[in-house]
Amino acid sequence: MKRAWILPMLLVLCGSVVATELVFQGRPYAAAALLLVFVLLAGTNSRLIFPKSVSALKAQRRSAGDGRPIVFWRPGCTYCLRLRIRLGRSAHQLHWVDIWRDPAGAAAVRAVNDGNETVPTVFVADQPHVNPSPEWVREQLSRSA
Template identity: 55%
Template structure:
C-alpha cells in the first residue's frame, strides 16, 4: 500500500475494536461509502504502511487524503475532504 493508493482518493486504515475508527465511520454518515476501508488485521501491506507513517506503531485510524497520511484526523476534516469530491 502506498500513499498514492489507487483504491480511492480517501483511504482509511482501521482495525476491529478500535473506538476511534468506529466513531469516524459513524460521523461520516452517508459519506462513509465514498471511502476505501482497509482492515490492517487482514491486510499486511496496509498494516506495514500504517507502521511506516506512525513511528512503527499500528495507530488507527490512519487516513490518507490526497496522498498525505493523517493519524486519527477529526471526522470534520475527513468530511470536508469528501465533500470536495
C-alpha cells in the same frame, strides 16, 4: 483475521452467560434486554458496520483515480468506530483498509506512525493524517468530489 472476531465473540459469550443466570433467577425480560445490549456492543465492535474493506494496493489505485481518501482501520478500535458513525452515509465513499486483514495496509500505517499501528490513519493525496476529526475527513471527501 480471526483476532478481529475475538472481542465480539467474547461480548456475546459473556452476555449469554449473564443472561442465562438472569433467566435462572426468574428475570427473563432483564435477560433479554441485557443480551440485546451485549449483541449490539458486539456488532459495533465487529467489522459488520464498516464498509467492505479492500487491499491497500487496490485502495491506492482507486484513490489515485478518484481522489477519495483512504482510511486504514481495524476492528475493535473505538476511534475508528467514532469516525465511521460520525461520517454516516458518506463513509461508503471512502476506501477502507482493514489492517488486520491486509499486511501491506498494516505496513503502510506502521511506516508513518513510528512503527505503531495507530488507527484510524487517513491518507489524502498520499499524505497521512492520524485520527483526524470526522468533520475534516468529510471536508476532504467533498473536495475530492
